[in-house]
Amino acid sequence: MLSKNQASHIRSLKIKKFREEHGQFVAEGGRLVTDLLNSSFTVLSIYADEDWLAGNRSLLEKRNVPCIPVTAGEMERITALATPGPALAVVGIPATPQPGELSTLGGNGRLFLALDDIRDPGNLGTILRVADWFGIDAVLCSAATVDLYNPKVVQATMGSIARVKVFDGDLPGMIATLSEAGHHDRSHPPRQGPRTLTVYGSFLDGESLYSQDLHRGGVIVIGNESRGVSPDLLPLISHRLLVPSFGESGRPRAESLNASVATALICAEFRRQQSNKSMQ
């Protein structure tokens, strides 16, 4: 039975201010909720129909999460979805990992995504799903990137939010931590070696990514949907990549690709070259 207070608390978490105040966000859908129960996230409470609760009893007992059975009518009052799923979880927002941790991540062929002000929640969610599929070591988000815990982002990740490591804040600083550019910064000691990475960016006037040797991995900077990569990141980028279009030259065509599509195409080409190399 859903109380009035519970309903208004859950609804308040649609708004970033209240998510930050409470350190909580909402995740909806049966699969997403079980993905979170099987992750390192702290699931604080679950609102679900009786069937779903019964079907997931052993997992719920193992994780010892308070469960509130709700009717379809009660779910309608708390959902952010047009078509609500059988379960909704209130989840603790984990502490943001420290940027210093970045340099410890990944093995050979390390690959990171740096998101420079991605504004559309669907794009950010889809990018996390892509990052999960391609085994990206971490996703770095600029301060102006849409909030990771926005309900539309959480939904579009389709559960990948439970698995992908995300850092946010000072994007140039995080890129410098990972990259060869780190040694240009006088406040850090010079560093160079097998752990430093090349920084790539996606540009409409770049060179075809199929003509580049990408098997060593790197950091891929994805610019904002309308204005591309910010000027303050340009000095950090040593290779400008383009996903080539196709067809008669001079024929009018799409001006650009969707940001999540471009991200996927670039990640796939890195991973394809790395697989080829490892088979040689």
Added chain:
Amino acid sequence: MLSKNQASHIRSLKIKKFREEHGQFVAEGGRLVTDLLNSSFTVLSIYADEDWLAGNRSLLEKRNVPCIPVTAGEMERITALATPGPALAVVGIPATPQPGELSTLGGNGRLFLALDDIRDPGNLGTILRVADWFGIDAVLCSAATVDLYNPKVVQATMGSIARVKVFDGDLPGMIATLSEAGHHDRSHPPRQGPRTLTVYGSFLDGESLYSQDLHRGGVIVIGNESRGVSPDLLPLISHRLLVPSFGESGRPRAESLNASVATALICAEFRRQQSNKSMQ
């Protein structure tokens, strides 16, 4: 000056029934409207702010389109967007091309997309944008695919709706028209030859697309977002393609890719192999 009748007519076109009744749809945004003015679509009227009208005067005179200057407040009353653009066009829905026309399209390395019940408007729009970028000869939509003239689809195409050839209706029939499978149908005479195409499908249990020889082009079947390719299309598909994921085996990861992302990855690999082949 926007009349009450004009405003209610434009708003009615958000609904498929009224789009079909009037044979009209709405396109919004400065770039999208100029793309349509430069296409074979019939733009019936334009509602825009004075600056936009002044900036596009020569194009508007050339196309002889009635223009209605509107204020920001008037635009608010007719827009379907959260952030309205400077221009909105009412456009005639063109006659659906005849399936017979399909076999006349494209040259060497012909490539077609067959969409099997894509339901999300954002996905369909993004797929058209991808099709435009990769020079796809035509996109074939099943009858249950979301309406091409849904405002969210039109918006997500970012103008590609003006350039990509779209067929809809009997998807198995259209695929058979293009494919070698055509000669299995006793009602058609046997056909085989350089114009017949291989039919590929996207499957989570398929073979890596990077291990396939794709340079001849073909028809790519993209299944519904939740349930994949329909059973009635399976007999038409001769090659099952998978976009491989990456990372330690056994590690939990995303269950699938977004439909528009998967489409882009497959189209890109066809075009990459075709480019390589043409350079040999």
